[in-house]
Amino acid sequence: MRKIRSTVFQHMLITRGWKYRIFLRYLRVFKYISFAPTRGKFLEYYYTLMRYLDDVVDGDAPMPEGYTSETEYIKEKIHFAKHPVYPKDEIDHLILFCFRLAESFHENFQEETQDILGSLLFDANRKGKMIIFPSKILMQHFHVLDIRGTIKATLKIFKEDPAKYTLLEPLGTACRYQYDLEDLVTDMQAGYVNIPEEDCKTFDIHIQDMHNLSSAKIKAWCRYRASEGMKLLAEHRKLLPEGNFSLLSRATFPLVYEHPARRLFKEVLDTDKYFNKILLQQEKQLHDYA
Numbered sequence: 001m002r003k004i005r006s007t008v009f010q011h012m013l014i015t016r017g018w019k020y021r022i023f024l025r026y027l028r029v030f031k032y033i034s035f036a037p038t039r040g041k042f043l044e045y046y047y048t049l050m051r052y053l054d055d056v057v058d059g060d061a062p063m064p065e066g067y068t069s070e071t072e073y074i075k076e077k078i079h080f081a082k083h084p085v086y087p088k089d090e091i092d093h094l095i096l097f098c099f100r101l102a103e104s105f106h107e108n109f110q111e112e113t114q115d116i117l118g119s120l121l122f123d124a125n126r127k128g129k130m131i132i133f134p135s136k137i138l139m140q141h142f143h144v145l146d147i148r149g150t151i152k153a154t155l156k157i158f159k160e161d162p163a164k165y166t167l168l169e170p171l172g173t174a175c176r177y178q179y180d181l182e183d184l185v186t187d188m189q190a191g192y193v194n195i196p197e198e199d200c201k202t203f204d205i206h207i208q209d210m211h212n213l214s215s216a217k218i219k220a221w222c223r224y225r226a227s228e229g230m231k232l233l234a235e236h237r238k239l240l241p242e243g244n245f246s247l248l249s250r251a252t253f254p255l256v257y258e259h260p261a262r263r264l265f266k267e268v269l270d271t272d273k274y275f276n277k278i279l280l281q282q283e284k285q286l287h288d289y290a
Contacts, residue, residue, distance in 0.1 A: 039157050042101040046109070046153070049094050050116055053077060057124045058190050064089065070124035078117045081110060107156050115149030128191035130207055135196035139173075147172035158249050167243045171257055174232035177225050178261040181268060184213055184222070185281040195221060214279045222275070226268035233262055 055061035057070045067073040080092050087093045095113075102109050122141050126133075151172050152165040165172075180187070180194045187194055188210050195205060203221045212218070236258070240250070268274045 036105070036159075038101060038105050039159075042098060042105070043154075043157050045094065045101065046098045049091070049098060052091065053117070053120055054123075057120050057127065058186070059127075060186075064091075070127060071121065074117060074121045074124050078114065078121065081113045081117060109153055109156065112149050112153040112156075115144045115152075119145035119149065123192065126192060130191050130193055130210070132193050132195070132197050132200055132207075135198050138194065138196055142173070142176045143169070146176045155249075158246065158252070160243075160245060160249055164243045164245070167239050168236070168253075170232040170235040170239060171253065174229045174236065174261050175257055177229040177232070178264050181222060181225060181264060181274070184218075185278050188213065199224070213282050214275060219275060222268050226265040229261060229265045230269075233258055233265075 052061060053074065056063060056073060059070075063070065064073060067076075077091065077095070080087070081095055084092075084096050084099060087096055099109065119141055147165060147169050151168050152162045155162045155165055155168075193207075193210065195210075199205070199221055203217050203224070205217050205221060209215050209217050236253075240253070245253075264274070
């Protein structure tokens with residue numbers, strides 16, 4: 001299991017160290033400050049598992065041998081997570097390992113795992129197709145991944161009532177907006193469109209515009225998305241007291257989720273640094289492709 005974790009972590013740091021280095025550091029710190037090393041170990045390995053599967057879907061990790069498509073691969077993992085017997089590869093063993101770790105602190109993460117894997121299946125099915133979806137469909141997809149799946153699982157790990165996940169919906173949605181902005185270039189390269197159909201109409205964005213991410217239309221949408229993200233973070237701060245969360249949870253939310261999102265939103269709204277960055281990313285990928 002350590003070999004799988006180490007391989008995934010190294011791949012994350014090499015390909016997107018700017019994005020994951022701090023988060024990986026927080027994973028390790030949690031094990032010490034929470035006085036719950038088993039839960040911390042689960043968090044580390046569970047995150048490794050989901051990160052790897054997401055990378056396979058996105059094309060950032062190679063397709064395992066014996067599979068013809070990302071869809072086929074994720075469908076098999078969904079089936080195994082429902083019926084975790086007779087593992088056939090390292091990832092099946094990692095799923096089993098995580099489930100058994102969870103049992104040791106009297107929790108079950110099968111429902112959250114199905115949510116997250118189901119969301120990855122949605123991405124696998126739309127990969128490379130540049131399909132523009134209505135906001136309702138995208139938000140349903142991201143709610144299952146970022147809120148009902150990821151946040152609910154995190155609350156369980158933190159010994160919180162998982163039913164409180166609805167109070168964290170503004171935070172989860174804000175983080176999704178952050179990921180959409182951070183991954184704009186790589187998502188477009190993979191053929192994902194996370195700009196809702198309604199926004200495409202409002203900002204007059206067409207498929208051809210998405211091949212020029214420094215266009216005025218794309219910039220206007222990015223600033224709109226960042227502005228909406230800031231509103232969601234403000235809403236989260238208002239709702240937070242209703243949850244009566246533990247001190248550890250209240251310290252974690254801003255450190256791991258709020259501050260990175262707010263920092264990016266301010267960068268998009270206040271400077272050209274973000275747009276210069278995505279332009280450089282796009283130019284680099286075009287050069288690598290050539």
